[in-house]
Amino acid sequence: MSPRREPVGRRDRPAKAPLSRAGAVAVALRIMQEEGLERVTMRRLATELDTGPASLYVYVANVAELHGAIFDELLAGLPLPARGDRWRADLVALLTAYTEMLFAHPGLARSLVTLRPSGPNYVRLIDTLLGLLHEGGVPVAQAAWGVDLLLQHGTATAAEQGTRDETAGAASEQFALTEAVREAAAHDHPNIARAREELFSGTGPQRLAWMFDALISGIASTPITGDDHD
Incomplete structure (x- = not known):
């Protein structure tokens, strides 16, 4: 019989990384590279960041803007x-x-x-x-x-x-x-x-x-x- 797991209190949980536009775009880029752009939704992104979709709109106005931000992140690696x-x-x-x-x-x-x-x-x-x-x-x-x-x-x-x-x-x-x-x-x-x-x-x-x-x-x-x- 496995030992009983004690519930983890809110104070004992690892602290979440603070939300930011750069952090949201980085996660969106990872989702696109692994699963395709169609899987990059505000709801999916919010789940990955352990927050609510409404919180993301402070940093990204809509999905179109998110696509633009992903694109700009990719352009950073383009050799000029x-x-x-x-x-x-x-x-x-x-x-x-x-x-x-x-x-x-x-x-x-x-x-x-x-x-x-x-x-x-x-x-x-x-x-x-x-x-x-x-x-x-x-x-x-x-x-x-x-x-x-x-x-x-x-x-x-x-x-x-x-x-x-x-x-x-x-x-x-x-x-x-x-x-x-x-x-x-x-x-x-x-x-x-x-x-x-x-x-x-x-x-x-x-x-x-x-x-x-x-x-x-x-x-x-x-x-x-x-x-x-x-």
Whole structure:
């Protein structure tokens, strides 16, 4: 027979760590990494922190803000290039690292499609991107608009790819598309016939880097027109 356990009084319990925004975000990040973003709810977070959901709203206004805070915490680990003469290669590498980071967290990428982050690490990322474009001689207005385009494209790419990776039947859909293109008759689809072998060529990283390189070239060479920029 096991010995009887005496009840632990409130005074004898280990003291809880004081609540803080940083502590709440750290726990939310751990839950996401272990179980996925869909499990990061205010109620689950409150349980992990041994408090009530209402107490968390002092530090995080809502789930959207919590997602933004998690994202900003991840950005702290994103390597930012030092200033130098490899601005274009550094810019492509940074954007690729950003997108690949979100590949690992597709739920967060989907949330970011409509979220407007504003954390300090995100602001630092924007400043770094603007600095690299400036080093490449891109006019300020084009760089300012271009940063939005580059980040949107990286986020959307990660959201789409991550969603497909989680979708049952995605591989068979891709196979069906590949077969349809390969079997398309040349006399009915002459343009596909001309590019047939190239449509599915290249690795994922190669295509991702080319995508950003193409966007950068367009940003650098496309002036902004309008009453405020003529």
